[in-house]
Amino acid sequence: MASAARLTRPALRRFTVDEYHRMLDAGVLHEDDRVELIEGVIIAMAALGGRHVGCVIETSHRFAQLLGETARVSIQNAVRLDRRSEPEPDIAILRPRADGYRTDLPRAEDVHLIIEVADTSLAYDRDTKLPLYARAGIPEVWLVDLNGGQVLVYRGPSGRRYQHASAHGRGATLAPLAFPDIALTVDAILG
Numbered sequence: 001m002a003s004a005a006r007l008t009r010p011a012l013r014r015f016t017v018d019e020y021h022r023m024l025d026a027g028v029l030h031e032d033d034r035v036e037l038i039e040g041v042i043i044a045m046a047a048l049g050g051r052h053v054g055c056v057i058e059t060s061h062r063f064a065q066l067l068g069e070t071a072r073v074s075i076q077n078a079v080r081l082d083r084r085s086e087p088e089p090d091i092a093i094l095r096p097r098a099d100g101y102r103t104d105l106p107r108a109e110d111v112h113l114i115i116e117v118a119d120t121s122l123a124y125d126r127d128t129k130l131p132l133y134a135r136a137g138i139p140e141v142w143l144v145d146l147n148g149g150q151v152l153v154y155r156g157p158s159g160r161r162y163q164h165a166s167a168h169g170r171g172a173t174l175a176p177l178a179f180p181d182i183a184l185t186v187d188a189i190l191g
Contacts, residue, residue: 014040108136112178131160
């Protein structure tokens with residue numbers, strides 16, 4: 001019997017954040033493209049449905065009203081986590097910075113809270129992006145599960161995991177760790 005030929009996988013070419021930005025500058029990728037860089041791989045993001053868009057708009061609006069000048073609310077903009085990952089979370093609550101983020105993208109140390117809204121992307125947000133946020137030291141992440149009617153809260157990053165996870169359904173009220181005096185109801189977030 002002849003031995004089977006050894007199967008090899010083609011090598012995956014991973015990009016750095018700098019290479020990714022050079023592709024944007026050169027027009028290979030466009031700012032309108034719905035992509036993000038995750039561990040060196042350019043990932044096409046899912047199309048946004050009405051529930052998703054409405055949740056992002058209303059939740060970001062409520063945060064902006066409640067936080068005023070104490071923080072910046074960034075909507076679907078990049079956050080540089082490391083040299084190979086630059087996701088675009090649905091909402092990032094950022095520390096104010098003197099440059100207004102005009103000279104450099106937000107980095108992990110600028111983030112108080114990330115909110116990902118999941119209509120069709122819950123598994124991807126939880127299994128792919130959440131470990132990246134934990135590894136980068138993002139102190140708190142909320143995953144809004146539109147289909148499950150709940151907000152999953154993750155706190156206490158340690159390695160690629162969060163030490164504390166909790167689920168909050170309709171009727172519950174949430175306050176971010178960085179701003180314990182403000183509160184949003186899960187009903188307001190889910191719509």
